[in-house]
Amino acid sequence: MNNDQAMNLRRKLQQSKDPRHAKTISIVSGKGGVGKSNFALNYSLELIKTGKKVLLFDLDVGMGNIDILLGLNAGKTIVDMFNQQITVHDIIEKGPNNLAYIAAGNGLSDFFTLDDTKKEYFLKQYNELVQLYDYIIFDMGAGATHESLFFIVASDECIVITTPEPTSITDAYGMIKHIVNNQGKMPIYVVMNRSLSYKSGKKALDRFQRVISQFLNIEIHQMGILPDDRTVSNAVIRQIPYSILNENAAISRALKEIVANYSQNSFRINKKENTSFVRRLKRLLAER
Numbered sequence: 001m002n003n004d005q006a007m008n009l010r011r012k013l014q015q016s017k018d019p020r021h022a023k024t025i026s027i028v029s030g031k032g033g034v035g036k037s038n039f040a041l042n043y044s045l046e047l048i049k050t051g052k053k054v055l056l057f058d059l060d061v062g063m064g065n066i067d068i069l070l071g072l073n074a075g076k077t078i079v080d081m082f083n084q085q086i087t088v089h090d091i092i093e094k095g096p097n098n099l100a101y102i103a104a105g106n107g108l109s110d111f112f113t114l115d116d117t118k119k120e121y122f123l124k125q126y127n128e129l130v131q132l133y134d135y136i137i138f139d140m141g142a143g144a145t146h147e148s149l150f151f152i153v154a155s156d157e158c159i160v161i162t163t164p165e166p167t168s169i170t171d172a173y174g175m176i177k178h179i180v181n182n183q184g185k186m187p188i189y190v191v192m193n194r195s196l197s198y199k200s201g202k203k204a205l206d207r208f209q210r211v212i213s214q215f216l217n218i219e220i221h222q223m224g225i226l227p228d229d230r231t232v233s234n235a236v237i238r239q240i241p242y243s244i245l246n247e248n249a250a251i252s253r254a255l256k257e258i259v260a261n262y263s264q265n266s267f268r269i270n271k272k273e274n275t276s277f278v279r280r281l282k283r284l285l286a287e288r
Contacts, residue, residue, distance in 0.1 A: 022055070022130040024277040025137050026155040028179075029162065030171025032063070032142040035193045036161045038232060040139040041069055042243040042252075043159075046259040048097050052134040055092070056101040059151065060141045064104020070095050071239025077105025081125070082118055088125035096244055100133070127278050136277075143171070144178040153183035154281040159223060163194040164204040173211065180216050189223040191258070201225035224258035227251055 027043070029036040037060060044056045058066040058078075067074045076091040092100050129136060138155065140148060152158060158179060162172035172190070179186055190208065195201025205222050212220050229251035235242035243252045 021276070022133040022136045023157065024130075024155045025135060025157045025159060026140050026152045027137060027159045027161065028140045028144070028152060028175055029142050029160065029168075030173070030175035031168055034142075034161050034163050034168050035226075035232070036060075036142065037065055037069060037139050038236070038242070039159075039161050039191060039193065039226070039255075040137055041066055042241050042255055043259065044101075044135075044137050045097055045099055045241055045243050046255055047135055047263070048099060050259065050263045052263075053132065054099065054135045054137065055129060055133045056095075056099060057136060057138050058102060058104040059138050059148070060104060063141060064139075066101055066139060067093070067103045069236065069239065069241065070101075074103035074105070077103045079105035082121070088129060096241065123278050123282060130276065130278070144175055149178060149182055150281060150284045152179060153186060154277050154284055155186075156277065157187045157189065159189045159191060160220075161191050161193055162208070164192060164196075164201060169204070169208055172208070176212060176218075176220065177216060180218055184218070187221065188218070189221045191223045191226060193226045194228040195225050196228055198225050198227070201227070223262070224254065226254050226258075 027036060027040045037058075040056060044054045047054050056066060058064040060066075072093065072095065074091075074093050076086070076093075078091060080086060081088060081091050088102070091102055093103060095101050138151060140152060144152070160172055160176060162168045176188060179188065190205065192201045192205040192208075195204070202225055205225065209220055209222060212218060227250045229242075229249055231242050231246050231249035231251055235245045238245065242249060243255060246252060247256075
């Protein structure tokens with residue numbers, strides 16, 4: 001993003017009479033290769049179609065690939081924000097359909113072990129973003145580390161991506177267990193990806209929900225079923241999000257339904273949260 005664009009963003013922030021307060025959502029998975037980043041990208045694009053302003057934040061440590069999925073080369077990344085002491089507005093890139101995103105960049109593996117000064121700098125910059133967007137979506141790395149869990153449990157909501165494969169289900173269970181142990185009241189949604197049919201995907205999701213309820217004593221929320229669709233691999237090869245490449249593909253239609261239901265609050269948790277992501281993260285870091 002050039003200097004003029006950054007100045008324009010700041011001006012909008014200062015002039016806003018009705019500032020937003022973005023909902024922060026972490027998208028996670030228990031293991032890699034289940035379609036988490038693809039979901040994060042296309043979910044963000046579908047939210048934009050409903051009239052929402054969305055920022056997609058690539059925090060997939062060591063494996064950031066949002067810009068690759070988009071076929072774009074990010075001019076600046078989160079790493080540059082710290083190394084060059086530039087503002088977060090300077091590293092926001094533009095994707096299709098007015099998607100705003102922040103690329104991971106090389107060296108992001110050090111992000112979760114920032115010193116106190118850099119953490120404060122990040123929180124200050126993030127606090128400006130929440131007034132510009134309706135949703136800030138974190139594409140987190142697969143699995144859970146001690147450090148990355150702070151960002152996940154500080155979020156307003158969490159979406160877990162899994163597939164019907166036993167190893168994926170087991171790892172998703174472990175991921176949810178980590179989250180619950182650190183934030184028992186975290187609203188958790190689950191998407192069953194790569195289902196051979198809606199019926200088999202729903203069966204796997206129902207079974208998974210029962211196991212979570214029985215052994216972790218919490219209720220997860222079924223977000224939806226996404227089919228195993230060849231459109232996804234074609235989209236990755238062509239570096240075009242599948243929701244744009246083919247809006248009529250089975251997976252695009254299923255995703256559209258998920259977003260429509262979410263936007264209409266049909267299965268959303270009606271819970272007021274008095275503290276912001278920044279305040280929660282500050283509190284968690286202080287308790288370390």
